[in-house]
Amino acid sequence: MLSLAPALSLFLFLPHVFAASADQWKSRSIYQIITDRFALSNDSSATCNTEDRIYCGGSWKGIVNHLDYIQDMGFDAVWISPIVKNIEAETAYGYAYHGYWTQDINSLNSHYGSEDDLKSLATALHARGMYLMVDIVVNHFVQNPSSNSSTLPQTFDYSGLSPFSAETDFHPECFITDYNNQTNVEQCWLGDSNLPLMDIDTENSTVVQEWNSWVTSFVNTYSIDGLRIDTVKHIRKDFWPAFASAAGVFTIGEVLTDNITYTSDYTQVLDSVLDYPTWYPVVQAFNTTSGNLSAIQSAVTQAQSSYKNGLFGTGAFLENQDQPRFQSHTTDTGLVKNAISFPFIHDGIPILYQGQEQGYTGAADPFNREALWFSGYQEDKDLVTHIKAVNTARQLAVNASSSFLTTKMSFVSQSDVGAIAISKPPMLALLTNVGSSGSASWSVSGVYNKGETVVDVLTCKTYTVDSSSGTLSASADSGAPRIILPTSALKSDGTLCASAAGTSGAMSVNSVSRGALGISLVAGLILTFL
Template sequence: MTARLATYSPFHHIVVFCRFLVCLLSVSALSACQSDKASTSQLASPDWGEQKVYFVLLDRFNDGESSNNDFGQGEYSPTQESHFNGGDIQGLIDKLDYIQGMGFTAVWVSPPVLNQWWSPKAEYGGYHGYWAKNFKQIDPHFGNLDDYKALAKALHSRGMYLIQDIVVNHTGIFFSYKGNEFNPNSPLTNFYLSAPKEDTYDAPTQSPFDQINLLNPSHEKAAIYHWTPELENFDSVEQQYTYQLGGLADLNTSNEAVLAALKESYKYWIEEVGVDAFRIDTVKYVEHDFWHRFLHDEDGIYPFAESLGKKHFLTFGEVFQFSEPLQNDGEKAIAEYLGTGEKPELNAVINFPLYKDISRVFAQGIATEELAYRLQQHMEVFPHPRFTPTFIDNHDTPRFLAGGSQDAMLQSLALLYTTPGIPVVYQGTEQALLETRQSMFAGGFASQQSHFNTHSSFYMHIQKLAAIREQQSAFTEGKLRILKSQSFGPGVLAYQLTSVHEHSDKSESALVLMNTAEHTVVTGNMSTSFGANNQLNTLFAHKVEPTQSIVTNNNGDLQLVLAARAIMILESGQTFSTTSHGEPSKQTLAPFSVNGLENIAGLTFTDDTGIQGSSNRPNAQLAFILDGMWDERITVNTDENGNWDYTLQIKDLGRMTKTLMIYDTASQALSETATFTAVQNRATQEVRVSDPQNDDVGPTGTYQNLQHTQSGKQRDMLELQARTGGANLQITVKMKEVSEVWAPAFGFDNVSFSLFLHVPELAKKNASATSVLPMMNASMPEGFDANTWHIGHVAFGWGNYLFDASTANSARRGQNVGSAPAIHVNHDENTVTFTYSGKAMGISDWSNTSIYISTWDIAGEGHYRKISKEGGLWEFGGGDSTSPKVLDDAFLQLHN
């Protein structure tokens, strides 16, 4: 920070700040500051289903004009995540070649409007743009109106589009209630202005939003705001629409003056700048009637945009809500904000349920069936799925790579680009960034160097995927059919898309296959629509032999062996007259037939069980493939009558869905798949330890908890239990309190768990080990039976990361492991249970494993909360920036 600030003199601060004050004093002065009388060109609306969107967080993208970085108010500190870093509109203009080079056709920018620069209450700044003070003015940190017009013109001249992020739910953090104690019959009680500024108070500068002070009778009468405390009950519709989200002043959007001012504010940007679409923040916290009127009234956004030639002005809303596994409750809930035919609202919503399961399947290794189901709901629940934005991470979520591997992220991107919807990629994904709000430019937060490498692997992958999406219409408008998925964990996900061209009988079809597992799998038979003996063309391949020929059989079916993390994107090719796989010699064998598997289909087994059957292959070798694991297939010899015997082994702790197939090595044919359930409740090892109550005070005994109103005893552990069976390990933590007030994806919030395991089996294999606890200012504490760890696991409400020690250091976690533990929360018993699959980590025996577990809190974006001497709402107290980020901790030791 000092190096960059040193380039500015005190005189510079005075001149720049005075210039800014002059701009705020009068409308005429503002016009002088931001004068551009020339009209801005308007582009007609595109087919949004054909677009590819790059999302830019302005302050963290590129610093194009250093003179607007610092206005001397303590708001600028480029190395801190909480402050302005220096990115601006000119920096974005300077990098349009970089963005367009990846194939993007539209740029979504975070709100560029004047923001609250610093909130003493939150101890955080409004660099992100979502704490508005004036909805009709550019924040001087980002530039001025001329710069914004120049951006729109630069994009339009390239045939690209500008999407502006907007907020209508709230302004900044300007008032609050002491202790969050609120009496609806007496709103003045406990009310205070939370952003004092010398002898006055901080407030919006735009009328009527400047009427922020309930202590002023005229402000109270105007009722521009809901005079309410922070939202605590997310199940309450009243609180959802009228209470403050995170302490942000909640606008009274049912007030006609507020509605009119917001309409006028956002029509301004369409007319004055030529904005082509809006992304709308915090949609679910505003009542439905507002959305209908804001957008559809005669003086609303849609009619106004249409008058300027934008007949499909896209508005895609953020409705942060997920679905339960194999349920579509989340999709239905967010689709409500599309309105009805009689009372329409937005014309698109962001698909958050799909985002969640993209991460859970590709990064955490849950069953591919769940993502298959989610894709089907994407196509069925939303009236226009091709206009529904899809994404893998953004500025409010942990980076995908915080918990997923690079192979997993490539699979996620491949899914975005090969399914109907508008793919949205957050800045830095193409450079494999790990921090959510990391700056792209050198000197900004978490960046010692710039991140604009046009030869990085992901930059080029995105280029290729964008080109494929443009050449194959099925990816943008096709009907989607799931060909294969599995209900028991990582493995095959296969889907086919087919589009029929309007006014013709011509159709286009493409096939997408992925293996989400870290081991080779066999797909089983997949019934395609490509027809018989079709040698498919490869559009994109990853972890696939370049010479591999993909040919359907006589029935148009396809079966493949896919390497770990393989991706194949195929389209119809040349049809041959030869038989399956182009190998006529196989015609000499009778078609493979087998029976016996039907006797286990749908059944549940709790013990090892022998099964028998027969085939038409006497004295032959058959391969039994459990859970599609090709490399672990077991060879069984048939007798002279083709009979076979096989034993199902039921060892792994827990309840699991499993599959079994039989492969004929002579004809390379597969049987049908039998699905069954394995249940093993008997633990081979079990250990339980107690942990003292109220010892969540850190290693020095002096730490203080977070001070926000939702912070309680969620970080105080009372008991730990570890159980093993087969290759599985279960760890259950009983807490003093388990809460979910912020509607977390994993069922618990206000706590993070950091677990580190020393596994003797891995030690024998010379696996990487370290004593450093990444990102925690700590190492393995004294008293731990083993002072190093092999496997690390971090879990919080919105993240579930499993990693090894191979590349771990104090600043970063190790290499991500592809199958994160399953998480189960029991709110009645205040327990959180983690179930680890040893097979995913090459572990068959957990004997003598040492387990260290600690608690802290991690923000929704994925970073550990800070600690300081005084502490604060979102900072722990009783330490400093170098103190260990450990609040409560405990040990467990398994035995033989």
């Protein structure tokens, strides 16, 4: 019998073969992690007061130990915080536990673990058919001023920075004062005199060459499948195409603005952006029972026509490490479930920030960066169950329709001002902001066939589309959303509303579509070399 050992050994030393394109990312859903706050290596319960702004001990090894938790919710990609070496000294705003205060891009942040630990994380993800996304900061480095003064320029010791260790590698010190002046935004510094974020001179051809060479090596060394890029709007737009090409993987940029036209420019130079322009109206629509649902439609339709690829492939999210958690605005269960559901009907890639599923309520930074180990990683919680259902429903829609990922979501007009209906065949999201004490109803025509049986995957309640008018009528229970699929779409997954699907004992879509993907990829590689 031929031994697999030599092939397995060879597999471990193969170059990065999991690098994923933008199209491959579109079917994914992402779980966002702040490494220091997700899981400890030994599963102890270390204290972690967010207000202290210190390292709490989360690690890459801790992430590996809790991949079942992430995958069980239906996520098949993980976004981790920046991995490179940060400033070690305490700053005016605490320690760099979050990873965004770079000092050396050629070294790893040892607080999170060793190089082997990081590579083991990539290997563990790929074995499950999951992708690894890593956050990176290109715009700036951080060093405490040699002498703290409000008078500019301040003095800095550049010798501890790598590879940009000369003053000429940075723009002259000036703080951004005018966000309507793009040169000011790109060439002046973020931060303040207490903690200046030293703006790298990306007009310098030597600096550009260094960045492009570095990112190629970085992606291949750590088997990275995608990059989330911080503070993209603070670097000239024509820097990004060559950088993204050098990376060779999916790139998604942070452009912090509600301006769709402004954001659209960055969709021309990177694969994608985080969809902040839609995030703003979504939060405002669902954080109160008087929110404006129509503003969501306005933002979505404008973005669909403005962005290079519409909203396809953009990052759809409700929370992240930079913004107050949604439940710091409201803890009304009805509102929360509707808001959490929106990214999963969105044209883009759903992103869930760690702690949302556990109902964390932290407001602005640093309070929104709570340690997840305090939750015990409980899976028998209402929001965890809700997220599993909407995530699985999206994957079922992907499996059921080859055009799901390329069909624009559209809005079906409703007479109820507290209700909104979003169609993305074969999925239909019936959302409302009336809250858990309110009532709402929907009437949707032309989405499903006359007489067709559909199911709300959140309650497993079935509906029959009117055989004469083709209208689907539904109402909300305690202000909860309805996520509708044809019962025919459930037949591949008896674990979601098994009675409606008419199946029993079927393996879940997570086990088949995702886990088997990893096994088949590895097996294929092994067989190639036998």
